Amino acid sequence: MKNNLNHRFGMVIDLDKCTGCGSCMVACMAENNVPFRKDESDKLLSITWMRVFRLNNGKPFPETDICYLPRPCMQCAGLHEGHSPCVSVCPATATDYGMETGIVSQIYTRCFGCRYCMASCPYHSRYFNWWDPIWPDGMEKYLSPNVSPRMRGVVEKCSFCYHRYQLAKDKAFMDGGRELKENEYQTACTQACPANAITFGDLNNPDHAVHRMVKPDLEHGGRPQNPHAFRLLERLGTNPKVYYLSSRKWIRHAGDNYLKNEAKMKKPVHHG
Amino acid sequence: MSTSDGPAKKTIKDAAHETAVEPDTEGKIQKQDKGSGGSIILFFIFGVFASLILGWIIFPKLLYVKKKQPIDFNHAFHITQVDNGCESCHFFREDGTFSGVPKLDQCIDCHEEIQGVDRNEIKFVEDYVSKYRQVPWLIYSKQPNCVFFSHAAHIKGARMDCVTCHGHIGESTSLKVYEQNRITGYSRDIWGKNIAGFKKNPWDRMKMDDCAECHQRDAADIEKTNIKSPEHRYIDNIIKVFSPSSLSLEKGDSVQTQKDACFVCHK
Amino acid sequence: MKIGRREFLSFVIGGAAGTALSPLPWKLMDDSSIWTQMWPWTPVPENGEASYVNSVCTLCPGRCGITVRKIDDRAVKIEGMKKYPVNDGGLCLLGLSGLQLLYGPTRIKGPLKRSGKRGQGDWERISWKEAISEIVEKLGELREKGRPQSVGAISGSDRGTVPRLLERLLTAYGSPNFFRMASVRDSYELTLDIMQGVQALPGFDFENADFILSFGSDILEGWGSPVQMMRVNSAWKSAGVKVIQIEPRLSNTAAKSDKWIPINPGTEAALAMGLAHVIIKELLYDNGFISADTSRFDDWKQLVIDEYSPDSVAAVTGIDAGTIVVLARRFANASKPMAICGRGDGTHPVSLTECMAVHALNALTGNINKKGGIFAVSDPDYIHWPEIEMDSTAAVGMQHDRLDGAGSRKYPHSRYLLNRLPESILSKALYPLEALFIADANPLYTLTDTQDTGKAFEKIPLVVSFSSFMDETARHADLILPNHVYLERYEDVPMPFGMLQQAVGLARPVVEPQLDTRHVGDVIIETAKGLGGSVATSFPWKTYYLCLKETLGEKWQAMVVNGFWSGSKSIDQALKTSFDTASGKFEFVDPNTGLKPQFKPVQIKGDERQFPLLLMPYDSIRLAHGYIGDPPFMVKTVEDIVLKHNDVFVEVNPKTARAAGLNDGQRALLGTPLGTAKVRVRLFEGIMPGIVALPRGLGHTAYDDYLAGKGINVNTLIGPVEDPDSGMNAAWGIRAKLSKI
Secondary structure (H helix, E strand, C coil), X not given: CCCCCCCCEEEEEECCXXXXXXXXXXXXXXXXXXXXXXXXXXXXXXXXXXXXXXXXXCCCXXXXXXXXXXXXXXXCCCCCCCCCXXXXXXXXXXXXXXXXXXXXXXXXXXXXXXXHHHHHCCCCCCEECCCCXXXXXXXXXXXXXXXXXXXXXXXXXXXXXXXXXXXXXXXXHHCCCCCCCHHHCCCHHHHHCCCCCEXXXXXXXXXXHHHHHHCEEHHHCCEECCCCEECCXXXXXXXXXXXXXXXXXXXXXXXXXXXXXXXXXXXXXXXX | CHXXXXXXXXXXXXXXXXXXXXXXXXXXXHHHHCCXXXXXXXXXXXXXXXXXXXXXXXXXXXXXXXXXXXXXXXXXXXXHHCCCHHHHCCCECCCCCECCCCCHHHHHHHHCCCCCCCHHHHXXXXXXXXXXXXXXXXXXXXXXXCECCCHHHHHHHCCCCHHHHHCCHHHCCCCCCEEEECCCCCEHHHHCCCCCCCCCXXXXXXXXXXXXXXXXXXXXXHHHCCCCCHHHXXXXXXXXXXXXXXXXXXXXXXXXXXXXXXXXXXX | CCCCHHHHHHHHHHHHHHHHHCCHHHHHHHHXXXXXHCCCCCCCCCCCCEEEXXXXXXXXXXXXXXXXXXXXXXXXXXXXXXXXXXXXXXXXXHHHCHHHHHCCCCECCCCEEECCCCCCCCEEECCHHHHHHHHHHHHHHHHHCCCHXXXXXXXXXXXXXXXXXXXXXXXXXXXXXXXXXXXHHHHHHHHHHHHHCCCCEEEECHHHCCEEEEXXXXXXXXXXXXXXXXXXXXXXXXXXXXXXXXXXXXXXXXHHCCEEECCCCCXXXXXXXXXXXXXXXCCXXXXXXHHHHEECHHXXXXXXXXXXXXXXXXXXXXXXXXXHHHXXXXXXXXXXXXXXXXXXXXXXXXXXXXXXXXXXXXXXXXXXXXXXXXXXXXXXXXXXXXXCCCCXXXXXXXXXXXXXXXXXXXCCCCCCCHHHHHHHHHHCCCCCCCEEEEECCCHHHHCCXXXXXXXXXXXXXXXXXXXXXXXXXXXCCCEECCCCCHHHCCEEEECCCECCEEEEEEECCCCCCCCCCCCHHHHHXXXXXXXXXXXXXXXXXXXXXXXXXHHHCCHHHHHHHHCEEEEEEHHHHHHHHCCCCCCCCEECCCCCCCCCCCCCCCCCCCCCCCCCEEEEEECCCCCCCCXXXXXXXXXXXXXXXXXXXXXXXXXXCHXXXXXXXXXXXXXXXXXXXXXXXXXXXXXXXXXXXXXXXXXXXXXXXXXXXCCCCCCCCHHHCCCCCECCCCCCECCCCEEEEEEEC
């Protein structure tokens, strides 16, 4: 499909550099007014737009190896631009795919909480508010006005800090509506990452670091041309905008489901 | 065994009684029917009128609570005192955000001392300026928390006038009564001045569909539309230039709606 | 006219028709749907003007520059400060969740005086005037009785004007008992003192090193300055610098390193000596440096050759001899190799001989005071203090030995030995401690052997906490004089441990004080003035702010403008000072005590038959375990394989678990000579058999419901083990057993 988007914001996460510290998770929570509860150890109920997963190579001591994998929303484009797994199932028009940015939106006031999108998301990137958010004893003072707090009964997820895009554009309008520079729109996790493992930018723009790092093949669903780059569940055809880099093969292999007898890692095939 | 007998007998008896009274009831109804068709229609009309009065006159009165601004403000006068029109007080910050209703700091420059003898002026200086207390203005066009509205995109980007959406507030000499919806808590100016939803001016209502009036036109649509007013023609042209979706896509930015994507105005 | 059923029905139908024609149902429906979308109890953050304030984060010893985003007068987000020498834009998760501390429920709202039993949590709100006069009265009384030495103070740090003011108060008052929280910095300070003759901090030129040998230092879990180390690690990845991680457990650092070499716990020094053996035997050392710049090399060489052959080291460390030889060659042949020590995140010291053994490797490759090597960085002398006036009472008081034995004949080099304080109090060997002030520290949680520490604290008649939060120590205090939170106060912040650059940052108020708190500097000055006499004249400033401005002199302006003052790069300075020992050279053996780098096993507690396993604490950057506990956001990042509800998991090798008959996720009883605790078992292939690993930072009994009562404080199960050469706590673990419940 011919790609005629203006932007296609995406993220490249270097797993060789990621230390699994979790700063991206907290940066995200602090930026996006994410609520918290007294017990957050049930991770199916714990709202983390950005979540760092721990991968294990499954080998015995001392060959065992671990790797951390930060998982924001993949902002899937799908096989046909905008055919994201979640957008295509939402009965409430609460989640939408913006052609201008390639970002999947979530409008909380529109959502009625059916959680169909959660079922359809292969990355567990979506979270449901089972409870009303409670900020104890004056803590709501730190809430940012740029992101509206959610209420009980709606789904939420990573927005690539869309409000930062809005604010950056506002600023650009003051200078006569010029184009945004690469560093003007960066997500909170990218900015905070102590290891500089996250890079954010416009995958369509050859001048942007993300484009240079993965060399996405836009004719073939954005498949990375860098041999060290991979995407999660590539073979599902979700066409995610989050790419991972790793020099370790077992990690790249862990990024997709392979059958037991599928010994060698095949080049991802695009179905459909 | 004896306990089950009781209720069974009673049922039979009740049924017998009902059959007995039936003809009597029917007779009564038939009697009433004669010559009472008019009263039925009358009552119908009563019902219609009563509910119309309730719905059109009483309900709106009940729905909105009227609140007075803490002090009155004369826009018309102030606009003669400043150089830069609306933006003198309702200005853009350097980062492109819109300041909205002025804070005390902007007023203090002129109002440190009482200017003239106006009651409101005296109250303003004595109650707020001298105590450095912000005036708790009631904001007519305050957007709900789920909305991101970019003034910069409209004023700086599309070069629209304030009047296009806000009307001729700048010519008013006093502040009108603030009407708050008891259910939603929002100002009547946002959620519809006219209870029936009719709208004469853009500033009569600023709900989502009102934004969409301009934003939903895609490029092809703009060409085809029967343009009603020069104002609309102007807005359409701007959208053609500034809304990227109409530049590059045949349809709108959104996959779901073919209009502008939800994130454009929501947060 | 009679109204019958039909009239009534007709009226109702008419009403329904009319209602449908009126806006009532439609408007009501619309409005109520809007109402359900915007529950009135969902907070609406007020919008306003955005602004940014630069400051420095002091929540951990990492000391990162921060930029706080504000909306009108509310702080809404903390971000890393760009161009700050430590972190250049990045920020760790503790720093990022700082606003939860500022606006959080664990803050102490004003001065408190204990009204019930200690630790019971019954408090009486008092005024600042009362609080300070209470302290002044008690201090005046002790001084009058001629026992000024019986007053002590524990501070999280000893650098910067605030800790120095506290120390100054004690000195002017007449007490030598100022204590600093221990860390691996103590080990390094002593090592540099003995081997290089300098009172300095180590400065690691990580940017230019090309081979890193880490003896258990978790550089990605908080060792050094966490954000700086992560940035350095990423630079290493890009540049292809090799990192070798030696420790018994596959930490994040080990997983990210180029090679993880598991080692028997506590035998790191033996490996260092074994590497030295290979390097010396194969003549791989920097002969130019050894012959020109070092002294007593031969004395030490003999010990290395005689006792640390690869085979004997292999037997001790569990690393095979071949690996040791290859590692030694790789280390010595690298052009800028660097060996570092300090287990975990370095919040606990290592034994002096271990630190010396690791540092000796740097000397063998001549990588000291050289680009890509380790520098001795003296603390920048940027505070201009006026002379302390001491009357006779103060002079007599200062003559007393310190309660912790630091600087005594037994431990002449040591400056602070807080780990020895509880025992000193309990044994009554010297004199009693009658009043204790605690600032920026939570010793009742962080010191090993919590029970003993608690007992010792019980013996102190007056415990005063300056904590901003209701932590364990504050809970057990008699008086709490809450300090402003770091985002509400001024403070000078020197560069953290390990940095090369001499610079000082300025923490400054981002928001107005939210509660009835006071800057600890102001309280100290006020207390001194209350005491009168020479104590008062030693504190000539009216407020802490004025004190800071005056003592920093011309640097103040630079700090206000740039957010930090930056001195000369230490490289130039260090080259000038070089080695300041009696010989003017690097000493392999201390000429006074004969102390030399070697492996002296730390005698950890517990009988091997009764406790067949070893319990080791491990550090995770997601679990703050110093003065500050995890804010809610951070607790949220803790994995469910570490903490599930209130249960903490211990990591055990499947082999070990199988031997104990335990399965993954099963509940078990963890016992050590100090006590037992209920835990759950987590099978982990990344840990050596025979070891049980428990994370630090859990098991808080104070703070809020978001943190308290979750897991176990490892310090309740582990006790201190005194290093015979320095007096520092060199315990890396304790013997343990794991049994089914």
